[in-house]
Amino acid sequence: MDSVIEALPVYLDGFRLTLYLAAISGALSLVLGTVLAAFRVSPLRSLRLIGTLVVEVGRNTPLTLVFIFFVFILPGIGIILPLGTLPAIIALTVYTSAFVCEAVRSGINSVGIGQAEAARAIGLGSVQTLTLVVLPQALRTVVPPLINVLIALTKNTSVAAGFAVVELTATGRGLARDYPADVIWMLLGVAFFYLVITIPAGAIAGSIERRVVFSR
């Protein structure tokens, strides 16, 4: 226990990086996932096709493979990404967007078709129909599944530990090595710092959910 407190500054470095990965990838995934969902419900066949393709590849590929692709394969074929966190952020974003997309799409489908018809009937285009009428109403059903996705993302950032990013899990591994007598305490410390991110995320979701509620 004492060694955990002693290692606190080290933990905090790892924690900061994990928080950074989760926040940036999370924000990018929300944007990209929503765009993909818009593609998947678009009247244009080609957009629907692109959306479906990206989602199926993203969600059906193990995250480690996505990392390998961006960290090793892309440089191998001459596309050099700057080292550090960028490949990790791209891999996490591509992977998570697929799940965000499906959560948002289920929300879109939960809004009655009459809402979109009424929007189109007053002359709104398909993008306006989506952004002004359908998505605001989809939000309320989408928040709980989206938070699941973001919590999963937070934990998935640990995959980056295997790709030279010293985030929380990599930090914990190092600490376990440095304090062999306190391995369990060190790993519990790691778990605690993940909870510091995920539990408030759940609480924030609850408050957003209450705020976007309105009766039909």
Place this chain on the structure above:
Amino acid sequence: MDDPIENRGGDPTAAGALGDVLVELRHVNKHFGQLHVLRDIDLEVGQGEVLVVIGPSGSGKSTLCRAINRLETIDSGTILIDGVPLPEEGKGLAKLRSDVGMVFQSFNLFAHKTVLDNVTLGPIKVRGVKREAARKQAMELLDRVGVADQAAKLPAQLSGGQQQRVAIARALAMHPKVMLFDEPTSALDPEMINEVLDVMVQLAGEGITMIVVTHEMGFARKAAHRVVFMADGQIVEQATPEEFFTNPRSERAKDFLSKILTH
């Protein structure tokens, strides 16, 4: 199935009598899978005309109404609004829809927006009207349909009759060339039907071109210039309301009227 289309000789109620043709359907066909819901429909609606479409359920009357602003696509034929064929998709279609008001059976007010915002959304986002001007116009329209005092509420807080009147105001806010009503009173409790019909009668009196799918005979008698009777995807008969209700020609129409008039 193959009832001959009985058109009245001379056709005193033809669209031409009321001004230029505004809505024109030529040889319109549509299938839902095996079902032939619109069979070679020809119809003209004149400027300022109030046309009531009636018929048994499944006769295609709602589909006909929804096809006019392309909420339903058609398989063949042409639909012209003000001489212009319906665009396929995209900006042209959105533009056309902004000129065609639509009132739905289930109101379809935007559930997350206040009554006022429901009415101003189209003018602001489609027409580019300034917010203040849009609000002013919306309040006038809401006043006209008698729900101005509900402007700040959400749709779910209103009765069905009030919601439908807001929906009418929302459609009118776009200054449409023609208003489509798809069974506007069918989802209402009986005591609320008249407040909606009164507004519609008032609109008819103001010379707004209206195509109304309804079972409300009272409205048809009071406000319609012409009644079109549909069955099995065809226009079986058309006449003035007076003629149609007192002296229907086709067996299908007689049968239908006897069913809805005797309880």
